[in-house]
Structure formats: structure tokens, C-alpha cells
Amino acid sequence: xxxxxPVVISDEDRITLExxxxxRSFAARLVLRAKIVLLAASGKLNxxxxxxxxxxxxxxxxxxxxxxxxxx
Numbered sequence: 001x002x003x004x005x006p007v008v009i010s011d012e013d014r015i016t017l018e019x020x021x022x023x024r025s026f027a028a029r030l031v032l033r034a035k036i037v038l039l040a041a042s043g044k045l046n047x048x049x050x051x052x053x054x055x056x057x058x059x060x061x062x063x064x065x066x067x068x069x070x071x072x
Contacts, residue, residue, distance in 0.1 A: 004061070005068045007040040013072055014038070036063045 009017065020026055020034035032053060039049045046060040053060075 004040070004046050005064055007037060007064055007068060009037065009041045009067075014041070016072060032059075033063050036060050037067045040064045040067075 017034045017038050020030055021038060023031060032055065035053055036049055036055075036059075039052065040046075040060070044052075046057045046064065049055075049060045050057040
């Protein structure tokens with residue numbers, strides 16, 4: 001079994017991600033990505049995030065890794 005990469009976000013990034021996750025003027029894909037990162041930072045597993053957001057585990061894993069390697 002693979003272990004998900006832990007996500008740690010700064011206070012500044014958290015504020016930005018929370019704004020994006022609630023934004024109605026942002027693209028839906030940006031909103032989804034923001035929600036994925038926030039839930040990953042809260043310690044949820046990829047499977048839990050995928051179920052909660054009605055998306056695939058692969059998508060969750062991809063954005064978790066991208067955020068850890070490149071940030072916002």
C-alpha cells in the first residue's frame with residue numbers, strides 16, 4: 001500500500017486556498033484543486049478526499065503531489 005505524501009501549507013497559502021475553494025468567480029477545476037489540497041493538509045486520505053469531492057483517487061494524488069513539489 002502506498003503512503004500519501006503529507007501536505008503542509010503556510011498560513012498565507014491556506015488563506016489563498018480557502019478563498020479559491022469558496023470562489024464563485026474561479027474556474028471549477030481551480031476550486032476542486034484548492035479543496036483537494038486543503039483536505040489533504042487536514043490529514044485526510046486520498047480515498048476519503050475522492051469520495052467527499054466526488055472525483056477520482058488518481059486526481060487527488062496528482063494534485064497532492066503537485067502542490068507538495070511546486071506549491072501554489
